[in-house]
Amino acid sequence: MTINPNDFRNGAVAVRQGSLLGHINELIDHFPVAAEHRKALRSLGSDFVYARRSPIPSDRDSWIVLIRFGAVIEQRFGITREVLGYYSRHRDLQQRTYQNLPNLTTMTLNPPTPDLFLLWSPDPMVSVRLDDWSTKSAHVAIALPKMGHSDAASEIWHSLLRRLTQTNTYKQTLPVTGRDFFGRIRPLRELADHLTAGRVSGVFGLRKTGKTSLVKEFGRRVAETTEVRQIFVLRDLETLPSNTEEQVANLLDDIRVNLLTELRSKGLRTHELVQLPSSPTVAEFRRAIHILLSHIARQEVNVVLALDEIESLVGPATEWNANRPQAVELLGALRALVQENANFNVLVSGLTSSILEEGELFGRENPFFAWATTLFLPPLTKTESMEILVHLGRRMAVTWSEDAASEVAELADGHVFLLRTLAAQMVESLPADLTLREVTTDVLTHTRRQWRRSVAGQVHQMMASIARYYPTENDVLDLIQTSPFEIDTLEELYPNEINHLIQLGLVAEDHNGLRLTALSAFDSRHSRN
Template sequence: MAMSHQRIAQNAEALKKNLEYGTELIAWLDQQKVEYAYVGPGEHNVWNIRIHLPKDLRQVFGVEREVLVVATKFENVQPRLLNHVADGLKPPSVESDMCILVGNNLNPDQWADEEKGLGFNLIPVNRSELQSGTAPGMAAVLAGHLARVDHFAFVRPLNNKAAFFGRSQDIQRIKALLTQGQHVGVFGLKKAGKSSLVNRIALELREAGWSIIQIDLQREGTAADNLRRLLLQRTLDEADRARFVGSRIAGSQAVDAVSQSRSAWVDQLDYALALHRNAEGVLIVIDEIDLLLPGRTFEAATTSEAQLATIGVLQQLRGLTDDLHNNRARKSPVLLTAGTDADLFGSSFIEERPNPLWAMVDFHYLGPLDLAETSDMVRTLGRRSGLNFTEGSVIHQLFDDYGGHPLVTRTACSSIHRRVKAEQVPYSVSTQDVVRVAKRPGPKTAPQLARDIPQQFMALFPDEAPLLRPLLEGGTELINPDDAPYAVEYGVLTEDGRLRLGILRRG
């Protein structure tokens, strides 16, 4: 139910009395000719205001719904404040990707990276400027922030739904397999979005009542003892988090003791998994799984034998899950892994030894985004960054140049954003902007990243490299896609056998 004008006026008066700069804040908003939809107190000395921008600003910035304004006494943006903002952006009547944050000496550089990962703009207005009468107008506040924050320039794995785009078919297929009790391995090129995808699936399953145990081998190491410790400790921690038990099951000393013995570890892990009997399911996520292949890590203490020992830990885990799968009274955990090279599960031999993990997972190859997904990503991130990609020809040009590969496409758009000044925001992107970026030389540019994609692929799949080289060197424009199936799966080739990235076809 909408808040009445009388209630809004009453709450605005209460805000003026209870917030040190409340009078100045309401006066500033009135000067911007906004319409109030809601005014009310929140937790932690925070006030929430929802406003409609005046018609001219709505048209300029493409903002039709209510804009959330959060007024706080905090000087630093704390996690609880970010959670408060995220909750305030959930109602369908509210713009989901922007919040005006009013507070003391706010420094947006402190939260810039986190802001991109959260998927919304946190636009600062400082209390001191309100009280001194020097606060800029709403148009300048919005334009200045959008020009400064480049939402395309974010390369870490995503953990927030609002920052994630596309992959609906991938998500549906993988979730269906996991629900059926099938282990799944997600494989694709570097920066294709594998980690973000498994994070998204883990988040959705957790919301559905699953227990989630997550491990990142790149960040946490590949040593066998460490993997045993992490699997056991996080299974216990997750049981505590979900309150499946009344008290702590095992402290760090107990984990240290049982991790010294393989049999004790398996028995203890079996016991820890039994604590999750009230969960809808148990998912074990292991990212960067191909680091377990001999020769794939630079850890000083790691040798082929050490990596094979860690593969032995997964062999034990496989045996345990198989036993539990055949026990109707127990829930068997399922494994979701991500990596670039599928050989850990696809090769029958590793280091001339039979591979105990062969055919353990269902393979899911992650290619680029399709045109609709690319359009959604570019237009949404563009809107958050002050760029308008309204012309369909611009989206088609980006898709033809970079084939829907997320990192390369975002890098191209980021290059456009860096050339835009605050007074140009919102900036309408043209095909000339895209062409200019495609001609830009240098490392870490979109053209260079595009050229790296087939090189990275050929290093992973040397058997298909001889087929790709004539395409890259201009000797031919088309090959039989059946001869290079992985190049199609990984998004290097189109389904009809052409180079997927148009920028490579044009040299």
């Protein structure tokens, strides 16, 4: 298919030449193929708006450009910023070059799109490599045409079309941040308020509800705060050793290494951490951190330590009869550091809130009992759910009928896992033809049963964790599922357990009273014990 420039004339980019033209000419001197790329882009209503030699000292032979797409392409794919292009001389393109592309977005005057890149390399396998790497990562890189291509504009257009329509943006299993993060305004605001007030927070919820995404997005926003320099350290406790006797030592070492990295990147003091012995006791670690915090406080530097998947460290309350003094000592040390240092705070997150609600931990007084503010991740609102569907769909050239988006949001009932998996299933049934990429209620009708079968096992596993970490609530939920008309009576008998089920998004309260949510109703036919 030959590109007709008239198709892209509406909203075409008009670039002021000035000094930019000199930089573009210098780029073309180093990479003559860039002249063909610019001509092709202008046929697509787009153009280079920035061109500079790579700012990385070890990569000075490469060049960075920013491409502003015209309104036709921007609207079709939901692109709202410039897209970074990268010109490399490497004839054997390495994956580390691809992996480093997101880091280059911080080196331009205006931050470009963080997850879409165009790349040229003389490597004959560049297209194959980029396609392979892009299917396994959170960002997509598309190869620019080789020198002398007979129709470079058509190649760029169809490469964009092929890659972006094949990338299912709803199928995201990793935590999301930045422009991929939607909604959750209230919990983000609450976390920010708690941090400002010096209060420790605990974020809790079921698996696959977006806890880690919320924590990472909060950390991203904290790190970008300009009023005070902030250091945000996130440690995923799921990777702790299975041997509980090794967990605390492993965690202390990880916190030390992560803090050292952050402090060095900001040119801050590291003496106390460097001088720590290789396997410090909890007491030695606390003293070193305390002295360090007192020094960096003079430079108005705050530190936030986030411990995700806290149950991996403490386990369920039913196992708290074990003797694990080091775990209790570590939590006590963190509490002491928060109380003694105004520039230090802790955030914990996970499935079980018992770490903040039970008075005893491993046969000792629980240092975190009734100390931190508990925040359960609320379900998405219908508006937030529809926003996810529409905005993520636009990046794949997918549009939604209002009825379809509304019905899918209602079926998901605020649960992000149900929402994303259903949307992903529906989009996979759409053709690549841009004129046929609308999600309608008919698409929902044809994919709904297949979707339920495909996610039933995962939902069952999500619900199984309730039995381990909330055993009494699990029993109450069983009673509700078998006798839904007695839910009001159960609330009188088990008010605390019903409250937990509401907080976990398994029971909802509306103008008609209490009811099962889509997630707990989904699993009601399965045994969860």
